[in-house]
Amino acid sequence: MPQLIAARYELVEVLGRGGMGAVWRARDRTLDREVAVKEVTLPRGLDEAQVERLYARTFREARSAARLDHPGIVTVHDVVEEDGRPWIVMQFVRAESLDRVLGREGPLPPARVAAIGLDLLDALGAAHAAGVVHRDVKPGNVLLPGGRAVLTDFGIATVAGDETLTQAGAIVGSPAYLAPEQARHQKATPASDLWSLGGTLYAAVEGRPPFGRPDVWGVMAAVLSDDPDPLRLAGPLTPVLHGLLRKDPDERMGAEEAGRLLRQIVQGGPGPGPGFAPAPPHNLTVDPPVTGPTVVAPPPRPARRVPWPLVVPAVVFAAAMAVAVVAIVVFTNTSGDKNETGRPGTSSSSTGTPASAPAGYRLYKGSSFTAAVPEGWKAEAEGDDVTFTDHTKGAVRGLAFQRLGSSFQSPGDGLKAAIDQMKNDPAGYPDFSYQRFDSVASYRFGPAAEMWFSFTENGTPASARVLVFESNDVFYQVLLATDKAHWDESVTYYETFLKSLTMKS
Numbered sequence: 001m002p003q004l005i006a007a008r009y010e011l012v013e014v015l016g017r018g019g020m021g022a023v024w025r026a027r028d029r030t031l032d033r034e035v036a037v038k039e040v041t042l043p044r045g046l047d048e049a050q051v052e053r054l055y056a057r058t059f060r061e062a063r064s065a066a067r068l069d070h071p072g073i074v075t076v077h078d079v080v081e082e083d084g085r086p087w088i089v090m091q092f093v094r095a096e097s098l099d100r101v102l103g104r105e106g107p108l109p110p111a112r113v114a115a116i117g118l119d120l121l122d123a124l125g126a127a128h129a130a131g132v133v134h135r136d137v138k139p140g141n142v143l144l145p146g147g148r149a150v151l152t153d154f155g156i157a158t159v160a161g162d163e164t165l166t167q168a169g170a171i172v173g174s175p176a177y178l179a180p181e182q183a184r185h186q187k188a189t190p191a192s193d194l195w196s197l198g199g200t201l202y203a204a205v206e207g208r209p210p211f212g213r214p215d216v217w218g219v220m221a222a223v224l225s226d227d228p229d230p231l232r233l234a235g236p237l238t239p240v241l242h243g244l245l246r247k248d249p250d251e252r253m254g255a256e257e258a259g260r261l262l263r264q265i266v267q268g269g270p271g272p273g274p275g276f277a278p279a280p281p282h283n284l285t286v287d288p289p290v291t292g293p294t295v296v297a298p299p300p301r302p303a304r305r306v307p308w309p310l311v312v313p314a315v316v317f318a319a320a321m322a323v324a325v326v327a328i329v330v331f332t333n334t335s336g337d338k339n340e341t342g343r344p345g346t347s348s349s350s351t352g353t354p355a356s357a358p359a360g361y362r363l364y365k366g367s368s369f370t371a372a373v374p375e376g377w378k379a380e381a382e383g384d385d386v387t388f389t390d391h392t393k394g395a396v397r398g399l400a401f402q403r404l405g406s407s408f409q410s411p412g413d414g415l416k417a418a419i420d421q422m423k424n425d426p427a428g429y430p431d432f433s434y435q436r437f438d439s440v441a442s443y444r445f446g447p448a449a450e451m452w453f454s455f456t457e458n459g460t461p462a463s464a465r466v467l468v469f470e471s472n473d474v475f476y477q478v479l480l481a482t483d484k485a486h487w488d489e490s491v492t493y494y495e496t497f498l499k500s501l502t503m504k505s
Contacts, residue, residue, distance in 0.1 A: 004029075005087050006080035009037050016140075025092060028077075035077060038088040038153070058086045064132050065154035072123030074143070074152035093152070095145035098204060102139060103404075107207035110235045114265035116142065117201050117240070119149035121259050124197065127154070128190040135188045137196035138177040139203050175219045176209040180247045183223050191249035194258070198244025205234045210245060214473075236265045358496060364388070369401065369476075372500035374493050396460065397482030397490045399497055404468070404475040411449035411468035411475065412439030419451065431456040435463075445471040445503065454484070463487050465494055471503045 003011045010027045017023075021041040028035050040058050042051060062079035069075070078089035098116070102108070108116075120142065127134060134141075134154055143150045175183075179195035182188050202210040210228035213219045228245050231238055240261050243253030357363040361372040368384045377388040377398070389398040419434050434453040441448040448469035455462055461484040468477045478501070480494035 005037060005082045006078075009035065009080075009087070009089060011037065026089075028089070034092040036074075036090045036092045038090065040086050040088065055084075055086055058088075061154065062086065062088045064130075067130055068127055068132060068154070070123055070126040072119050072148070072150055073126065073154075074150055076154065090152070093143050093145050093150060095143040095150070097140050098142040098144060098149070098200070099139035101144060102204065102207060107233050108204050110205055110233075110237045111265055111268070113201050113204040113237060114240075114262040116144070116149040116204060117197065117262045118259060118266060120151055120197055120200070121255050121262070123149075123151040124190070124193050125255060127151075128193070133188050133190060134193050134196075135182070136177075137193050137200055139200055142200060175216050175223070176211060177203075178220075178223060179249070180224050181249055183220055189249065190255075191252050194244050194252055194255060195249070197258075198241055198253075201237065202228065202231075202234070202241050202245070205237055205241075206232060210241075240265075357500070361496065361500075363500075366401070368403065368504050370500075370502045370504070371401070371497050373399065373497060395483070395486055396462070397480075397486050399494060400477075400479040400481075402477050402479070404477055411447060411470070419453070431461075441467065441469075443467065443469045443498070445469050465491065467498065476503075 005011065005026070008028060008030050010029055011024045012027060013025050015023045015025050015036065021039045024037045024039060026035050026037040027033070040055070042054055059079055059081075062076055066076040066079070074093055075091040076088060077091065080087050080089065120137070124134065124137070132154065134151065136153060137151070141151060141153045143152055177196045177199040179188070179192035182192055199210050206229075208229070209219075211219050211222035211226065212229055213222050224247075228241070231241065234241055240253065240258055244258060246252045357372040360375055362375050364371055364373045364379055364386070366381060366384070366386050373379070373388050374390065376392065377390050380387050380389075384403040385401065387398060387400045390396075416437065416439065419437060423432060432453060432455050434451055437449075437451045439449050441450040446469060448467060450465070450467045452463065452465045455464070462481065463484050464479060464481045466477055466479045468475060470476075478494070478498060480490055482490040
């Protein structure tokens, strides 16, 4: 029986979890529409008075956010109480978050990031004009529907002039994008949101947050005392990022100046020179809101070449601090090259069968790993990612090695989220069924998780097995996909690959 909130909102599935609770896809039975419902949960160890104050703050801030009416802000429809806790009902937006896009595509072009920045500045301007400070601008709270950017989750926003209710012993906001004044427990202002916007745009164009440290306390220390990590890809965005990430809020670049520079980048005009240094203080208001977010689409990125006809749709890889989308690739190669012997391609793989590889295998030497792969399987590499396909007549199978990145934490949670998504997407995953899920798999490099699942493609029953593991603080996945007729033999190839796998330091 589905859970019903306030006798009206039927919870359907969890979309994500964070430090302040979970977000559900739900159905509003009264208006017969999809909505997003935020379930607010608090950390353990709070006394009754602290819980009461935090719930009071949540109700107050949700009602304040409900006053905001702007195309760049996810609308708050309602805030209700159930089981003594607040639940925030919001507009449901079918779109990926920026951090998921970054997890799949990597760093974005500066022009595209500038367009995202303009939309977010416009949304923040509307919120600040209404006296609302977001306090948690980050890639996970930026949605990208239909070529524009939308800001969501004003759940921890504070209303200017309101009493500040703080949570004992906890950090409100995401440390990697938290303004220095917030880290010092000072009051958040519109300038604090601009710092967080700068961190978000930095992550979008560089593919990593501005202060990459191994733990939360290292991040906090860096936010307070260090310069942002050196920029490598920002190009014309460099002056904007440096201006927004100034530690003194009085010297921080204002929204008007940031908007002017971002528009120059989007429109392809000359960017500011390397000696750009805005004079403080800056006006913290933006231009009057327009009828909708301003987006000029950047040139399309070249599509990644996938060597097989079937690409299983994006799988959600959830982690405590970030959510990314992992493209799990499986194939049904039923045409072309059926009689090909599958000679190795022009990758860096070795030829023949070295003594270190078992009989029937050759040693493949990639950019980040070495492993034994079946003789005759064709290798196709793109960066650290490599796919191996069998072109033997009648066989439909292959292996994939993929680098996922370094911003994940829990492979078990990630694969569980993948299972949930595939179960709820029968069109994308025909006849999906998982046979085994091991959230704490044993693998020699470190934390790992593994699952086996089956599906049907083009009428062909198929199976897949995927292992996600961590090595030197980076996450990788190894995927086997095969028609069921060759499952047993293919599993042997997969297990041999994993046993022989060595990672380059």
